[in-house]
Amino acid sequence: MRKLIDTNPQSVAGAKPAAGARGLVGSRAEHDSAWKHVRGQARYIDDLPEPDGMLHAAVGQSAQAHARIKSMDLSAVRTYPGVVAVLTVKDVPGHTDIGPVFPGDPVLADDIVEHIGQPLFAVAATSHRAARQAARLAKVEYEPLEKFLTAEQALEAQSFVRPMHQQLSGEPDKVLKEAPHRLQGQLYVGGQEHFYLEGQACLVEPTEDAGVHVHTSSQHPTEVQKLVAEVLDLPIHEVQVEVRRMGGGFGGKETQAAPLACIAALLARHTGRAIKYRMARQDDMVQTGKRHDFFTTYDIAFDDDGILQGADIMVAGRCGFSPDLSDAIVDRAMFHSDNAYSLGDARVTGHRCKTHTVSNTAYRGFGGPQGMMVIECAMDDIARHRGLDPLDLRKRNLYRPGRDTTHYGQVVEQHVLADLIEQLEASSDYRNRRVEIAEFNRDNPVLKRGLALTPVKFGISFTAQHLNQAGALVHIYTDGSILINHGGTEMGQGLYIKVAQVVASAFQVDLDKIKVSSTRTDKVPNTSPTAASSGSDLNGMAALDACEKIKARLVEFAAETYGVSTDEVRFADNQVIAGDKSVDWAEFVQSAYMARISLSSSGFYSTPKIHYDRATGKGRPFYYYANGAACAEVVLDTLTGEYRCTRVDILHDVGDSLNPAIDIGQIEGGFVQGMGWLTTEELVFNDDGRLLSNGPATYKIPAVSDAPPVFNVQLLKDSPNREATVFRSKAVGEPPFMLGMSVWSALRDAVASIADYRYSPPLDTPATPERVLNAVTATRQWVKEKDTAAAGAPATGEPVC
Structure with a gap:
């Protein structure tokens, strides 16, 4: 069930658009390539006509997570049928480091490798198959070196890709020490594979002036242009980059498309022929970065009503072997560790952990979702500790006039969340369903239902000012x-x-x-x-x-x-x-x-108004905030840990919508993708650092059957952006992703019902059936211990996220 709410946009001159002109701002115009997608006429990189003499590229991959290369014999690679060229880092005429912001990303490895799958050499052959098969024939001798694979290992070893950063507001240590109530907890938040339908791909053609024309599936054509020029030792104007469309990106093609283009351009320069570099799905998953998984902790002070007074929050992202965009990603996790709530006096610390895994990168939300998870975990824990409905606790702690300054100094100027949540609470029938679900859970020893309504406040702007x-x-x-x-x-x-x-x-x-x-x-x-x-x-x-x-x-x-x-x-x-x-x-x-x-x-x-001083941890990094809320219901089988999301109600603020149909689609897709991140999508590495979940058979993205059968989506009416954005609209790409947090919170709610909502069950993400079953076991163990405790002992649960 879908509900579309029309906005009432103004024209440029301030009047309503004339009725006679069709498809103006505010109308539900269909996607410009919709029919091309349906008919298979939309061209992607692999659909482009292949130039005469075109060759295919592949790379040899490291088999070690961290090692010194003692020797590399490529003779079998060079003599494989169809192979035209084989290049190593010594054949690069220009820059060999293609780090997008900070150095650390060699286009091809030199003497050290730092993750399994790192490119060692490049092959050009007459077919895609020949290039891939030849690349596997290299004989490489390694000297293994010490490796760190998890954020916790890197924290212990103080292994970082960038320095620690901290934001401080007030005196959190004093508040925490003197507070009436104080809780501590921790949460591991898993990573996520982008799993775009079109994998990483590019087609590079030499031009008559020693330059190249690059067709790429990239979110950042200018960066591709700059890095290709640097690798080829050319002025930037000799490189033209073109992007018609991508078959999905989600951040995975912001920086990670550039290495393919650089390698293809090197081969094109060397052979004088067009080069197509299209990654097979397994290679794509092994060689390209993911959403950062995070290890997070909190220490929070609050009063008798559960209102936050202070917080000490730590977020540590597993960045992989190089900085990539991790500095800004961890920054955004820090900025969003409050989500929609006033923390009071607060300290937020962010660590960029270096591990010997593929370099993690941008993903829809860019660290914001991971930051929000720690405070949403704390909200549930405090509610259980105080015997409150988690929604009531969340509403009490929302930013509001008088408590509207974030821990990084930005004032929340447009307060829409309180009204938005009230509307969703009514339209989703939250209160009646809460009573009904509690009765159901009392009567059912095996099946348990859970309900949660969670908000989203997401800052809109690049945190790197020059990108705006x-x-x-x-x-x-x-x-x-x-x-x-x-x-x-x-x-x-x-x-x-x-x-x-x-x-x-x-x-x-x-x-x-x-x-x-x-x-x-x-x-x-x-x-x-x-x-x-x-x-x-x-x-x-x-x-x-x-x-x-x-x-x-x-x-x-x-x-x-x-x-x-x-x-x-x-x-x-x-x-x-x-x-x-x-x-x-x-x-x-x-x-x-x-x-x-x-x-x-x-x-x-x-973009006007934005600024941020890293030295002080203060500023206005965001032009405005986008807001939304989701109410999710789940049903859980406590014998197996399996569950279904049965109903979702969403109310989202997009200002005056440019296109309600497109915005509704973004909200639906973002929610399902966020739900997948927190429930089914599990990245599994072995002890050597090898990715085991490297294909659709071992990595489960949400299917149509995973979408809730009742799915109500509405746009908040009469909420134009107070800032002078285009037609007073608000961004809609990333914020809906975080609405998926409601499903994770609803799962915890279902498990907590086993303990009559007195205990906050541990549930790291993704909340796979195995993890949910472990949470059920932990909750039953807590109940057993309380039942056998001395009469009159308090029965409030300790928070264990």
Whole structure:
């Protein structure tokens, strides 16, 4: 069951969009590639026509997690049928380190390897099969070195990829010491494989000027361009990068697409032939980074009503062997360790743990989900400790006027969560269901039901300030059609159609007059990655800026041509209206061209107000917050640990929606992906550091059957963004992911019912049936111990996350 709530967006000039122009902002326009996807006509990298003489790439992979390479014999690789070229790090003409922010990522290993699967050498062959088979024939002799595989091991050894960072507000030590109540706990939060449908892939073609043209499945074309140029020792303008679409990204193609392009470009330079590098699924899962798993702890003070007074929180991310984006990812975990709650006096410490595993990377939420989990764990624990409904405790601790400053100094200016939760509490019938579920659990010794309603407050902006910028290029042709190019990339999330709707609304013309072309570095330079939920915010505003420049020229031309003031010129219903005169859009554009009026412009946008001082741990890293809440119900078999999510109700705030249908789809997909992260998706490594869950047979993403049979999604009405975003909309890419926390909390609620909700069961994530069954066993053991305790002994549970 789905419910779509229309927004009521304003036009650029402040009035409602004219009814006659179709597909404007606020309408449920379908995805621009929807029919291409359905018909199989949408082209991905592996669908592109193959140039004559094209070769296929593969790499030899390290078999050790941490070792010194004593010798490497590649003779069998070079002589394998179909092999044309074999390159090592010594064949790289330019930079050999392709770390995206900080150094540490060799394009090919030199004398040290630091994770199983690390590329040792590159092979170009006449077929994909030949390249992969040849790459396996290398004879490599290793000298094993000490290795760390978990965050806990790295913490103990003080092994880090970047320095520790801390945020401090008030005097948490004093508050914790003097507080009426104090709880401590810890939680392990598992990682997650991106499992995009289209794996990592690129096609690199040499150009006539010693450069290359790169077709890549990347969220960050500019970074691919820069790193390829550096590896080839070329100026950046000799490298063009193009992205039409990706078959999913989720952050996994923000930095990790670049190594493929660099290796393919090296082979293309060496052979003078086009190179396709398409990873097989197993290679992709072994060689590319995941969501960081985190080891987290909390020490929290609160009063008799459960209101937080102080906190000491530690988050430690397993970063893998190199920094990649881990500095910013752990930062965001720290920023979101409060989620929606005022912590009081607080200290939040973040560690970037170096392990000899593949370098973990961006994933939807970018550390925010892992940070939120520690405080949501604490909320459940405090509620059980005080005998409260967890929802009541959460509501008491929400940010509100008077308690609206975060531990990093940003003031929460738009308080929507209290009303949003009240609406969801009513629409989901939370209170009646809570009573019904408690009665059901009392009467059923085997099946137990759980219910939880959890909020999300997610900061929107890149935490690296310089990335908060975007460019766009808008052309109007003489028939009135409009072409847009911008720096954002399309990975199925609907960015292209949203930007097209922004431009259609700017000129008040039908959406079918608008086309968005492939993202290309030779059209819009120096772009930021499509990440941090900022694609529409940044690129929509850049496109709008370009439109406003063109409109200013057209308005002046119309006023002069028709003898009216500029205030009397407006755009509506596929027409330009000047006083009493109405002219068809295409006719007006043709006349403007004949009068030599420029019909093209670039646009630019940079996010205002944001800043952060790492030295003090204070600032305003986010332009605004996106909010939402989910109410999830589960049913659990306490004999096996198996469970089902039976119903979910979501109310989410997207401001004035650019496209309600696209936003609903993002919320549904984000929730299911978040639920998968916390329940079924388990990354398993053996003691040598080898990934065992390396394919769909051993790694379980949610299926259609895992989605709740009752799934109600609504957009919060009448909640425009108070900040001047594009049409007062709010980001929708990442925030819904964290709504999946409600399922994990509902599972804990179901298990806690065994102890009459007096005990907070331990449940690390992902909450697989095995872990849930262990939680059931621990809870029953606690009940047994309490039942055999001396009469009159207190029966409040200690928090063990």
